Amino acid sequence: MEKKGWDGFEIGAMLRSFDGATRDIATTLPENRPYSVSNSFTASVADWRIEKPLFNKDYCIDCQFCWVYCPDMSIIARDKKMIGIDFDHCKGCGICVEVCPTNPKSLLMFPEQKDEETALAEWPKKEKKADTEEKED
């Protein structure tokens, strides 16, 4: 369907989420839903990013924090397992990295042009807690 301009909207500025009828939308995966052009799913914000998050599944404990906190629903999870990032809708805010609790983090921000394989190879190792902190107890 063509994108509607200012003179194409329906009264009340009501927006349709999907083209045509839908059934069982809750059990349909986002990529299979017939989103309409007026749904933000069809709009990419990839060019907003200066840095991108990359995912290292070796450290991930599937806590789902990133999925919960991502403001743009760009963490792709299936069967409660983190599987990757939706780079069409990720705007590079870094919140997922911030909330990831593993050590080292399973999500890290990299320059947009960084290639994934190199990033994974350079992934930092587990950080030891500083001695001073240990002594304090």
Place this chain on the structure above:
Amino acid sequence: MLEIRWHSRAGQGAVTGAKGLADVVSTTGKHVQAFAFYGSAKRGAAMTAYNRVDDKVVMNHEKFMRPDYVLVIDPALVYVADITANEKDNTIYIVTTHMSTDELIASQPKLEGRKVYTVDCIKIAQETIGKAIPNTPMLGALMKVSGMYDIEFFKESMVKVLKKLPQKIIDANMIAIQRAYDEVK
């Protein structure tokens, strides 16, 4: 146009009385209006209610009225309320009191020279309905004084107006109306 002003205390049923009268009058093909002055009056405060009756639709919505009848359903209001306000030469007063008409006029000289009728609606209501709700008996007295409707017809109509009440209460109201009709002087 027939205009009636009720003097009552909030809670004594002047509004119900005025609406009840309007209900009955309406069934006879006449046009009616019933309203009251509210304000933020508490139960017991003096208040007024009004009726207009006409052969054509009542379009006058002014609250100002020069009444043909003044119905006073609380005995004390004769002394504290301005019951003769905006009266006409031929305004008729029907007052609830335990006194005779002469005694009443002697106690309230403002009523001197007026057409005054008295009836003890409070006592009648207490003895029949069991509560000091003097509104329906006052209507019985009004029927007698005004000759507006035949009393049997009026009672039949009032039964319909009161139809949501328990039968015992309806019967008591009918006795009250008849007694006031018979006792007003």
Place this chain on the structure above:
Amino acid sequence: MADTMELRDIEVWDGNMAASHALRQVQVDVVAAYPITPSTPIVENYAGFTANGYVDGEFVMTESEHGAMSCCIGAAAAGGRVATATSSQGFALMVETLYSASGMRLPIVLNVVNRAIGAPLNVNGDHSDMYMGRDSGWIQLDSYCPQNAYDLNFIAFKVSEDHDVRLPAMVHQDGFMTSHTAQGVHTLTDEAAFNFVGVYQPMNDMLDLDHPVTHGVQTEEDWHFEHKARQQHALMTAVLPKIQAAFDDFEKLTGRKYNLVEAYDMEDAEVAVVCMGTSVETAREVAEEMRAQGIKAGVVGIRVFRPWPLEQIAAVLKDVKAIAALDRSSPHGTVGALYNEISGTLFNTDTKAVLTNYIYGLGGRDLTKAHLVSIFTDLKANADAGKVTTPLQQYIGLRGPKLSFF
């Protein structure tokens, strides 16, 4: 299925009772309310009717009038026939949401029982709340008596829900003077009343789960203006013809005739008052009495306040020599709203009429027939002199020294 109610041909109802029976008869699905004097009995009666099985509907008690209208907006967007009632400060608290309802093009019927707005606090009738709603994008219909309050509710639902309109509508009645004044009301049977309005036809309803929609979107500078223009276009072009058509259908059904502008004794009138609410009927009686004294008096009643029927009002006033616009709301800093509307309506026409403004009836102050006689007498003097012989804006029925401006 809701139970039907047997009504007498003429019921002695006050305006509130009349409005609540209309809500029952059209089987309103949702009434969300925060009751306020003097409109309380409307929603209270509806709640009683639903509780006793006379309506298949839902009564929702909310935490405020803002919440009440918000709930109505949700229910209307979901696809229900929706109504509520309010007055005064409650109306004021609703104002924000009124704009949402009209902008979202949701057909909601709001019974406004007109009441003064404090301070000082006052429960009685004037038109302050009605005037406050005039830019909100709602249709505003005005009742002069309980019969109108009943009838205009049916008109409001029919027009508001029409898919070419889809705008919310207010039915106004004067607090106490209509809302608590019992008069004979010619009733419709439940069946006839419901059929006049018909079964609710949903449009883009949220509860159509196969066609999910988003209501209440954000449009910034690039879309907002066009969207508002479109709303204004519908209000200005679609509504009056639909109201007229509904009035015509209603006359066929009941014999009761309503007009976009009510003109009484206006064919040859030299002097006329323009007013709203119960004052229209009182003024009609006085106009008749003035005519008996040889003054060609007429009355123009505003039936549809929004959208303002500019051409129709200009037409009924075109040959009048002196006009008084009666405003039952304090204009606080200018001339009365009705004075302004009439001025705007007659400007650019050939009229030579002299126009004056009277502020009256604030907080329920009585408008007596004697007041109206004095207004018509002023107008006669203006008509004879061909110019204004009094101040432009006068206060009528006010105690103390005379107050006037301009």
